[in-house]
Amino acid sequence: MLTNTTPDILHDKIVMTLRHFMKSAGKNKVVVGLSGGIDSAVVATLAVNALGAESVSGILMPSPFSTLHSVSDAVELSENLKIRYNTVPIEAIFHKYMRELTDLFGEDPNRLTVENLQARIRSTILMASSNQTGALLLNTSNKSEMSMGYGTLYGDLSGAVMVIGDIYKLDVYELARYMNSLKRSIPDSTMTKEPSAELSVGQKDSDSIPPYDVLDPILYSLNEGGKTPEEIIASGVDKKLVDRIICLRNSASFKGAQLPPMIQVGEYPLLPANKCISCK
8 A cells, every 4th residue: 555554554544534534523424426436435345343333324416427337336335335326417507507507608518517516406306405415425535536636626525524535546445455355345346446536428538637547656755754755756757748747736736725625544635736847
């Protein structure tokens, strides 16, 4: 693992911290948006391990771009965990927004607008459920995504607490494998499919950020390793790649001031800024 611990210790720390957070908040129920992806699956499983299945509910919110296998993976996860779940399709809501915004835009919406709108619709549904039931919304973003700004403010970055916000994507998979070794809950296809937010046709995370097996070691070196960009480049990493990561991280740094509280598992929950080598 990239984090300086083992999956069992990481698991126990998150579970105990989440229990304490809920007790301090005077709450005993949580809600999780279930996408069929690895992050929401891990957060839901951690929540069940911390609070019990009766305290956890999931909401599936398929969009026009959601794949059938993602929906079926989310359903399988819910049934494996024995948690309550509901499905609230967002396609009609999304198209209504698009029609109502036509005059405001005066042109066809760009890709980022379309993608972020879906994330914010989902956040509205999740927060409405939270208000109605008294359950706290658990955020499902990981440290790799946050570092790159690969998340939507008031969308998938919403929540009462970030459960895996201090865990890199590669370690999220390690944690998933550990929990499945105790009791298989996370579907195999969730573990093996290519990460995607499914906010546009054929979208993959790697369209926007470097692949996680490339990205995470560099982020770890910059953060926990205390390396400078120049030191990383000197070790043999491509200069353009390092520069791209630094620029993406810096351009999204404003989002860090608006994040929910985070369960911290390491000594460096937020990445320090570095000067982009090519930026003036």
